[in-house]
Amino acid sequence: MHRIDCPWCGIRDEAEFQYQGDATKVRPAPDASQDAFFDYVYKRDNPKGWHTEWWHHVGGCRQWVKVVRNTLTHEIHATGAPAEKLSLPRKKKRGSK
Amino acid sequence: MADFVPIHPLGDPEAVSKASSNAGVTFDIPPDLSMVQVFARKGQEDNVIRKLGISDSPRTASSQKSFNALPLSPGQWMLVGNEKDSSKFEAAIAKKVAGIGYVSQQSASRVCFRVSGPKVRDFMSRGCRLDLGESVTSKGYCAQTPIAQIGVLLHQIDEAPTYDLYVYSGFARAFWHWLTETAAQFR
Structure with missing residues (x-):
């Protein structure tokens, strides 16, 4: 079970949220090629590790929350409002803890 | 055409007082909100x-x-x-x-259930995922959260504590059912 820190409501259970996918995709310009739109709509990476994603707080304030989550460990590094830029955690050097 | 007459959200105005007698959890529906x-x-x-x-x-x-x-x-x-x-x-x-x-x-689209009583915190913990402990929330605390899978707007109105729980009118009877069924163990 994730515990997600909504910027407005505070820490809430995952059950109040709906996963809404990759938050790194940027809509291409209206005159962009069909391929660019195909990529934007359909193509998704399936990363192992840190991932910036949308969660919709549908059972609470109904706002969209940006979440940096580790798909392997389910650890949540940061949450923020949609306009916020969230950085990924720094990669640890091999061998260091 | 006949005037519309508002009906009680539970269909039975006596239901609230009946459910509140001798209980660790008491209910009220504040009128005229x-x-x-x-x-x-x-x-x-x-x-x-x-x-x-x-x-x-x-x-x-x-x-x-x-x-x-x-x-x-x-x-x-x-x-x-x-x-x-x-x-x-x-x-x-x-x-x-x-x-x-x-x-x-929104007056006709929401119903407010006022919940209080000596065992109200234990009662709330049966369905509400929020931490409503004495040291965590106080008068004025306000949140939206699902209780019994029904969207609720919660407002703590005093330190007793008393909670006002607002639900959509269409869910009032289902929510009332959950409230009374769950309160039965706190008599």
Whole structure:
């Protein structure tokens, strides 16, 4: 079970949220090629590790929350409002803890 | 055409007092509440806050002379007034936020269940995922959360504690069923 820190409501259970996918995709310009739109709509990476994603707080304030989550460990590094830029955690050097 | 007559949300006005006798958890449906939802226009959130004289905290209700303002999400509030004439209440609020926000009449679309009693915290923990412990929340605390899979707007109105639970009218009977069934173990 994730515990997600909504910027407005505070820490809430995952059950109040709906996963809404990759938050790194940027809509291409209206005159962009069909391929660019195909990529934007359909193509998704399936990363192992840190991932910036949308969660919709549908059972609470109904706002969209940006979440940096580790798909392997389910650890949540940061949450923020949609306009916020969230950085990924720094990669640890091999061998260091 | 005949006038519409409001019906009791539970169909039986006696139900509330019957369920509250000799119980660790007591219920009430406060009569004559008027509710309007206020939306700030784009970029006008601070002006609406100033005009209504309410708090900008997303988790704290503000008490004014004629209403309580319960924050819903950024730039949105539910204003609850002790006013029998809901149109009058709506008009008064609309006048206050004219040009900077919108109002939407909600008086008939929500039902408020007032829950209290010596065992109310244990009772709430049966269905509410929020930590409502004494050291965590106090008077004025406000949140939206699902209880028994029904969306609830929760407002702690005093330190007893007493909670006002607002649900959509269409869910009132289902929610009442959950309230009374769950309260049965706290007699």
